[in-house]
Amino acid sequence: MEGKADVYPFAAIVGQDLMRKGLLLNLVNRKLGGILIRGEKGTAKSTAVRAIADLMPELSVVNLPVHATEDRVVGTLDIEHAIREGEKKFEPGLLAKAHGHILYVDEINLLDDAIVDALLDAAAMGVNTVEREGVSYSHPSRFILIGTMNPEEGELRPQLLDRFALSVEVNGERDVESRMEVIRRRLAFEADPDEFRRRYEPQQLELRERIERARQLLEQIKPSEELLKWTAAVGIRLKVDGHRADIMLMKTAMAMAAFQGRTQIVADDMVEAAMMVMPHRMRKRPFEEGAYDHETIRELLGDLLSEVTHAS
Amino acid sequence: MQVKPHLYPFCAVVGQERAQKALLLHAVNPGLKGVLLAGPPGTAKSTLIHGVTELLPELNVINIPLNVDEERLWGDWDMAAAVRSGKRTFVPGLLAAADGHIVTVDNAHIMPERLMKAVLTAGDNVAGEPAHGHVRKSSERRSGLDSAAFRLFAAMSPDDRKPLPAMFDRCGLYVRLETSADLAERTEIASRLLAFKQDPESFRLAYESETKELRARIAAARTRLPAVHIDGELLRLAAEIAEEAGCLGHRADILLIEAVRTITAWEGLSETTQEHLQEAAGFVLPHRMRAASQPEVSRGKSPGDLPDQEQTKHDSNGDHPSPGSHRDKESQRESQAEGENNATNGEQVDRSQFASPAQLGGDHNGEADSRQSLSSEARAVVEAVGREIAVQPFVFTSPHPMKQAQTGKRNQASVGTVNGRYVRAAMPRGPLRDIAFDATLRMAAPFQRIRKQQSSSYNTNLKLWIEPSDVRVKVRENKTGTALLFVVDASGSMNANKRMKAVKGAVLSLLRDAYRQRDHVGLIAFRDQQAELLLGLTRSVELAERKLRTLPAGGKTPLGIGLEKGLMAIRPLLNRRSGLIPAMIVMTDGKANVSAEAAGDPWQESLQAAQRIAAAGIRTLVIDTEDGVVRFGYARKLAEAMQARYYRLEQLEAGSIERAVRTLI
Numbered sequence: 001m002e003g004k005a006d007v008y009p010f011a012a013i014v015g016q017d018l019m020r021k022g023l024l025l026n027l028v029n030r031k032l033g034g035i036l037i038r039g040e041k042g043t044a045k046s047t048a049v050r051a052i053a054d055l056m057p058e059l060s061v062v063n064l065p066v067h068a069t070e071d072r073v074v075g076t077l078d079i080e081h082a083i084r085e086g087e088k089k090f091e092p093g094l095l096a097k098a099h100g101h102i103l104y105v106d107e108i109n110l111l112d113d114a115i116v117d118a119l120l121d122a123a124a125m126g127v128n129t130v131e132r133e134g135v136s137y138s139h140p141s142r143f144i145l146i147g148t149m150n151p152e153e154g155e156l157r158p159q160l161l162d163r164f165a166l167s168v169e170v171n172g173e174r175d176v177e178s179r180m181e182v183i184r185r186r187l188a189f190e191a192d193p194d195e196f197r198r199r200y201e202p203q204q205l206e207l208r209e210r211i212e213r214a215r216q217l218l219e220q221i222k223p224s225e226e227l228l229k230w231t232a233a234v235g236i237r238l239k240v241d242g243h244r245a246d247i248m249l250m251k252t253a254m255a256m257a258a259f260q261g262r263t264q265i266v267a268d269d270m271v272e273a274a275m276m277v278m279p280h281r282m283r284k285r286p287f288e289e290g291a292y293d294h295e296t297i298r299e300l301l302g303d304l305l306s307e308v309t310h311a312s
Numbered sequence: 313m314q315v316k317p318h319l320y321p322f323c324a325v326v327g328q329e330r331a332q333k334a335l336l337l338h339a340v341n342p343g344l345k346g347v348l349l350a351g352p353p354g355t356a357k358s359t360l361i362h363g364v365t366e367l368l369p370e371l372n373v374i375n376i377p378l379n380v381d382e383e384r385l386w387g388d389w390d391m392a393a394a395v396r397s398g399k400r401t402f403v404p405g406l407l408a409a410a411d412g413h414i415v416t417v418d419n420a421h422i423m424p425e426r427l428m429k430a431v432l433t434a435g436d437n438v439a440g441e442p443a444h445g446h447v448r449k450s451s452e453r454r455s456g457l458d459s460a461a462f463r464l465f466a467a468m469s470p471d472d473r474k475p476l477p478a479m480f481d482r483c484g485l486y487v488r489l490e491t492s493a494d495l496a497e498r499t500e501i502a503s504r505l506l507a508f509k510q511d512p513e514s515f516r517l518a519y520e521s522e523t524k525e526l527r528a529r530i531a532a533a534r535t536r537l538p539a540v541h542i543d544g545e546l547l548r549l550a551a552e553i554a555e556e557a558g559c560l561g562h563r564a565d566i567l568l569i570e571a572v573r574t575i576t577a578w579e580g581l582s583e584t585t586q587e588h589l590q591e592a593a594g595f596v597l598p599h600r601m602r603a604a605s606q607p608e609v610s611r612g613k614s615p616g617d618l619p620d621q622e623q624t625k626h627d628s629n630g631d632h633p634s635p636g637s638h639r640d641k642e643s644q645r646e647s648q649a650e651g652e653n654n655a656t657n658g659e660q661v662d663r664s665q666f667a668s669p670a671q672l673g674g675d676h677n678g679e680a681d682s683r684q685s686l687s688s689e690a691r692a693v694v695e696a697v698g699r700e701i702a703v704q705p706f707v708f709t710s711p712h713p714m715k716q717a718q719t720g721k722r723n724q725a726s727v728g729t730v731n732g733r734y735v736r737a738a739m740p741r742g743p744l745r746d747i748a749f750d751a752t753l754r755m756a757a758p759f760q761r762i763r764k765q766q767s768s769s770y771n772t773n774l775k776l777w778i779e780p781s782d783v784r785v786k787v788r789e790n791k792t793g794t795a796l797l798f799v800v801d802a803s804g805s806m807n808a809n810k811r812m813k814a815v816k817g818a819v820l821s822l823l824r825d826a827y828r829q830r831d832h833v834g835l836i837a838f839r840d841q842q843a844e845l846l847l848g849l850t851r852s853v854e855l856a857e858r859k860l861r862t863l864p865a866g867g868k869t870p871l872g873i874g875l876e877k878g879l880m881a882i883r884p885l886l887n888r889r890s891g892l893i894p895a896m897i898v899m900t901d902g903k904a905n906v907s908a909e910a911a912g913d914p915w916q917e918s919l920q921a922a923q924r925i926a927a928a929g930i931r932t933l934v935i936d937t938e939d940g941v942v943r944f945g946y947a948r949k950l951a952e953a954m955q956a957r958y959y960r961l962e963q964l965e966a967g968s969i970e971r972a973v974r975t976l977i
Contacts, residue, residue, distance in 0.1 A: 031509075071734060074379045079749040082776070109851075117378045117422050124358060124418060131406060132381040132734070133750035134388055154851030159419075159469055162353040223506060225499070232498035242354020242491050246502040 006193055010051035011203035013044060014182045015175075018168045021259075022276050023052045024207075025166070026144050027059075028214040028255040033165030033248055034145030036108070036156070036280065043170040044182075045148040049104050052146075055208060062098040062143070064105045070114045074122075077133040090137040095119075095128040098143040108147035109156045116160055119145070123163045162241070165248045167280035210259070218258040223250055227265060233304055234274060240281040249277045267305045271298060318512040321519040322363030323526055325356050326501045327492045333578075334485040334595050335364040336526070338463060340533040341574040344484035344567065346464035348420070348599065351489030357467035358418050364465065365414055367527055371463070372413040374406050376431060378423055382736045385430055389754050407431070410462040420479060421468035424735060431464075432482045484567045486599035529578075537577040542569055546584055553593055559600045567596045737784040744783065751784035795832040795849045795885055795892040796822065798856075799878040801900035801937065802839035803869035811937050812865045814961055815899050818935065819860055822897070823853050832892055834881060835859055838874030840867030841906060845881060849892075871904035871950075872917035879925050886928060895931040898956070901938040902946025915946070922953035932956035 013020060022035045037045045053061040064073065075093035082088060094103070095118070105111065105119075122128040128141040147164065149156060161167070173179045189196040228250065235246045252273035257265045298305075325332060331349050338344045349357040365373045376385075387405035407415075415431065417423060423431075464483060480486070492498050508515040542550075547569065554564040571592035576584045737751030756778045763777035798819055806812045819835075826833045833856045834849040846859040878896050885894040904914040925932060934956045936947035951958035 069734075070379060077750045077753075079753075082749070082753050113422070114378075117419065120419060120422075121378050129375060129377040130379060131377055131384040132379050133748075134383060134403075134754070135750075136384065152850070152852060152855065155854055159353050223503075225503070228503050228506075229495060229499040232495055232502055235498060236493050236495060240491070241352035243356070243498065243501050243505075244354035246498060247505050250502060250506065 007050050007054040007197075008047050008186075008189055009197055009200040009204050010048070010055045011200045011207055012185050012189070012196070013048055013051065014185065015173045015178050016044060016048065016170050018276065019045070019048060019170050021256075021272070022166045022168045023048060023146070024211065024259060025252060025255045025276075026146075027052065027056055027211050028259050029218060029251060030144060031142070032144075032251055032255060033163070034147070035166040035168065035276075036161070036164040037146070037148045037168055037170055038151050039148075039170035040150055040152070040172065043172055045170060046106060049102070049146050049148070053102055055204060056211070059101055059144075061102045061104050062094055064094050064098075064103055064111075064115075066105075066107050066110050066112075068094065068112075068115060070112075070118060071133075073115055074118050074128060074132075075130050075135075075137065075139075077135050088134060090130065090135050092139065093128075095122050095141040095143075096139050099139070099141050101143055103143040103145050105145070105147045107149055107153070108160070109149040109151070109154050116157060120159060120163065158241075161280050162244060164280065165252060166276040168276055210261075213261065214255070214258040217261065217263055218254060220263050221254045221258060221265070223254065223265075227253075230270070230304065234270075234278070234301060237300060237304065238274075238278050238282050240278060242281075245277060245281045249273055252277050271301065271305065274301060318516070319362050319366055320359045320505075320508055321516055321523055322360065322367055323522045324504055324508070324515070324519050325360055325363065326504065327494070327497045328356055328360060328489055330594075331357075331360050331487040331489055334487045335360060335465070336367075336530065337571065337574045337578060337595070338465075338485060339364060339367055339530045340578060341537060341570060342461075342463055343570045344574065346466065346483035347485045347487070348479065348483035349465075349467045349487050349489055351469065352491060353469055355489040355491060357489060361416050361418070361465035361467050365416070366523065367530060368414065369527075372409060374410050374413060374415045374462075376406060376415060376417050376423070378419060380406070380427060381734060382427065382430065383750075385427065389757070407462075412461060414463045414465060417464070417466040419468065420466040426735065428479065432479060480599040481563070483599070485571065485595040487595065488598070532580070533574070533577040536580070536582065537573060539582055540573040540576045540584065541582075542573060542584060546572070546586070546589060549586070549589060553589070554597070557593075557597045557600065559597065564596060564600045568592055571596050734786045734788050736787050738787045740783055740785040744785065746786045746788070748784045748786040752778060752782050755782040755784060794826075795834065795882070795894045796826055797834040797836065797849065797878055797882055797894065797896045798822070799836045799838070799843075799874050799896060799898045799900075800863070801869060801871070801874070801898075802837040802863055802865040803903075804839075804866045805869065805901055805903055806865045806937060808939060811901075811939055811961070815935075815937055816860055816863070818961065819899070820857060823857055823860070826853055836874060836877050836881065837863050838870050838877070839865060841870060843870060843874040843877035845877060848881065849885070868906045869900070869904050870906035870908070870914070871900060871902065872912075872914060872921045873906070873908050874898075874900075875918060875921035875925060875954075876908070879921065879928060879930070882930055883928065886930070893931070895933070896925065897933045897935065898950075898954075899935045899937055899961075900947055900950070901936065902948075902950045903938075903944065904946070918950060919953045922950050922956075926953065926955040934958050936960045 010020075019035075019037055022037075026032050026035055037048075039045060050061060053059045071093065073094050075096055076091050078089040078091035081091075111119075118128075122141045123145065126140060126142045127138055129138040130136070145164065147156075173182060185196075228246075231246045231249045231253075234249060235243070238245075249270075253265050253269045256269040256273055257263065260269070322332070322335075334347050334349075338347050347361070349360060351357055362373075365371070383405070385405050385407055387408050388403055390401040390403045393401040417428075417431065420428065466479065466483065468479075492501065504515075550568045550572065551565050554568055557564070559565075568589070572584050572588050575588045575591055576582065579588075734748070737748035740747075753776065756776060759779075759782075760777060763779070800815060800819065802812070806815065823833060832849045832851055833847070833853055834845070835847040835856050836843055836845050838844070846863065847856050850856070875898070878898070882894040882896060885892050902918075904918045907914040907917045909917070932951075932954050934947055934951035934954065936951075936958065938944065938947060938960075948958055950956075
């Protein structure tokens with residue numbers, strides 16, 4: 001386990017509300033299905049990912065580098081063991097290491113196709129099956145998949161896109177005051193990380209407790225038939241591909257309510273959930289016109305939103 | 313170690329009755345050879361193909377993961393046993409145990425092509441004779457024709473990559489799955505999925521009796537099947553349907569008959585009806601009609617969409633359902649109209665965006681220039697994107713084949729890179745890197761005893777002695793990317809007769825193909841006084857497309873400047889070990905009338921630039937956009953100077969671009 005002392009505290013991150021919330025929701029429900037963070041360089045994407053693991057000491061971040069080979073990701077023959085003992089043994093790869101933890105892929109859109117396929121395979125079944133190099137092995141592989149990408153450098157394949165429960169856009173802070181605060185905190189952190197972390201310790205603790213409470217609340221939330229109907233109606237109206245979106249919308253709204261300390265889902269939960277769950281599924285092909293922004297979604301949902309209050 | 317996840321019960325899947333039916337029919341009759349489910353992500357394809365295996369508990373299920381290599385597929389020497397005993401023992405591969413059982417492939421469309429082919433040919437056998445196949449078992453590997461009869465259940469997402477034709481041929485039944493648009497149905501889907509995830513065991517329990525019923529029905533249908541006979545009339549009808557659908561060979565006919573018989577048995581009847589035949593045709597024919605009807609069908613739509621288009625009437629037509637009208641022409645007209653709508657919208661936006669002369673006046677500050685640019689600005693028109701044309705896959709070969717490759721799908725590279733999928737091992741050639749330890753150990757294994765005896769004076773702690781002759785390196789399958797740079801003439805002459813519209817349509821088609829092939833694309837437009845790199849080489853085809861839509865046309869033709877700019881953009885790829893194969897597609901009428909130098913000859917300048925491009929060894933294609941009765945043929949001369957392939961825009965529309973670009977090799 002690596003030391004986490006030099007990690008920038010999550011509570012000290014300025015702005016990027018949607019990204020922060022998306023990450024936290026994945027902690028509230030660890031089976032939510034991960035998050036894709038899209039945005040230009042230098043928008044604290046990596047900082048936030050590392051910070052999220054720091055917040056939950058039992059979680060570690062397994063890094064999947066862009067140049068990783070397939071052997072390293074899915075696992076391979078343990079050469080040392082073979083040479084020493086003359087026996088075949090499976091040497092687990094990153095997918096095994098990430099089981100129960102966070103699998104973090106920076107610049108996921110630049111990944112080799114073979115690696116993307118391996119990710120898809122594992123994510124689909126929650127199991128990594130290896131049939132190569134004379135090894136026949138499978139192991140559970142469930143992880144919180146966090147990907148970051150700069151859309152200018154190329155898009156993600158629709159299949160992989162669909163695997164992410166949430167997707168958020170991050171931009172540099174536009175507000176001068178916030179920008180100054182970002183710099184101020186960064187400088188303070190770099191000058192004395194320990195002191196900086198100590199200063200945020202109460203807030204970190206509070207956040208951790210909030211997540212724990214939310215996890216307990218989440219267990220009490222039962223999705224009503226009306227709410228299910230509502231999510232399905234949203235999926236139909238927004239013309240998303242496949243049925244994964246409906247479930248993810250539901251689960252995200254549930255996590256959202258729990259995070260707000262409620263067991264009742266309200267319209268706001270649904271809008272916020274839709275903002276993160278739907279946009280990346282609405283574009284069927286990379287060419288179709290109309291990138292949907294949040295206003296559009298709110299507008300599209302219009303009358304449906306008033307129904308939520310009835311539903312919950 | 314093997315982990316088995318909880319399976320979602322087959323009968324609990326909602327709204328995919330046709331897919332369920334196809335799988336059930338296959339469960340009754342293995343002679344149907346296989347089921348291919350195609351559809352967008354999240355439509356229960358995998359759930360179904362794994363779910364149906366539970367209805368056939370007497371059969372083994374072999375999942376072929378994407379990371380499989382040839383050794384595991386076919387079987388291999390047991391290294392451990394060899395070390396211990398000094399003898400070669402063969403460990404059968406995945407396919408050896410497949411005979412008569414079930415093979416599932418979840419992401420058939422992204423399985424490496426050679427491996428998928430291996431699986432497909434292994435399973436190829438005469439319909440209805442399941443027990444005769446065998447998988448190579450001895451040391452005569454890769455020799456002769458091997459086959460194993462197994463049930464192949466495959467799932468794929470058709471819009472991602474191009475499926476293998478062999479895949480279509482192998483699978484008897486094909487079902488296209490769609491996202492449900494029915495509220496009640498969709499609510500039910502979500503509700504069941506949530507219940508399953510919350511408590512898989514009790515969820516499965518709740519469907520157990522239904523599952524048992526299905527098993528019983530399968531068994532009953534199986535017993536009934538041999539008694540189902542087809543009368544001559546229906547037989548002829550089946551043959552006629554297959555013939556009319558343009559299916560090659562007799563496989564379709566046979567499968568059609570098998571399917572009809574199975575449907576009849578499934579319904580508990582012994583007499584077949586025309587309705588049964590119709591239903592069977594819906595499963596058997598859609599994916600087989602391809603070869604014969606390709607020329608007509610492929611127009612106006614991209615090849616990846618082919619199978620959906622050829623669907624029978626009960627399938628909606630992709631993105632825009634056209635109730636009642638499933639004729640290709642209809643849908644073509646529709647998509648055309650849609651394209652025009654989009655384009656009109658685009659036009660409005662673009663005008664406002666490009667109305668500023670400051671933006672377009674650019675670097676040239678001379679008085680005459682700026683006057684010119686202003687006047688031409690007034691004439692600049694953003695032309696809508698024209699109708700798309702069909703693009704068949706085309707291939708560029710690398711001028712430097714041994715360079716490290718970047719990923720892309722158009723071209724295949726083999727050895728010499730550590731990227732890509734390790735597919736097999738080979739003897740090392742050249743410097744030793746990327747060692748395939750597994751293969752090396754296998755090679756060394758049989759000699760361990762004798763080596764140990766011979767070298768007992770050395771370190772005896774070693775369990776394994778490896779000689780240089782044992783060493784094997786990995787052969788990886790990778791795709792070399794192509795970098796397609798479009799150099800587009802956007803001068804005023806392109807506005808005549810809506811040429812720009814056609815050009816945009818052509819480029820857009822190529823871009824879509826580039827997306828499928830995961831190529832890098834770039835876009836340069838030249839008009840008036842300058843050439844502009846609208847988009848450097850990137851994998852974001854989306855960006856390229858956006859730039860293209862808003863590209864205005866108008867002004868003079870600085871052809872030479874455009875070509876020079878193209879050369880500059882591509883040159884780094886030639887010098888650096890980029891792994892990308894650069895290719896330039898120039899679209900112009902060749903009527904150059906602006907030169908880079910004050911007193912230069914625009915045409916001569918263009919020719920010189922063309923020659924420099926030829927000298928740099930860049931693969932090029934010139935698409936002549938000249939129109940009208942009197943033609944000057946400048947673009948042809950340009951192509952000659954550039955040693956480029958030459959095509960007229962009209963030829964592209966006739967669908968010959970695939971040949972055009974394939975001959976670039």
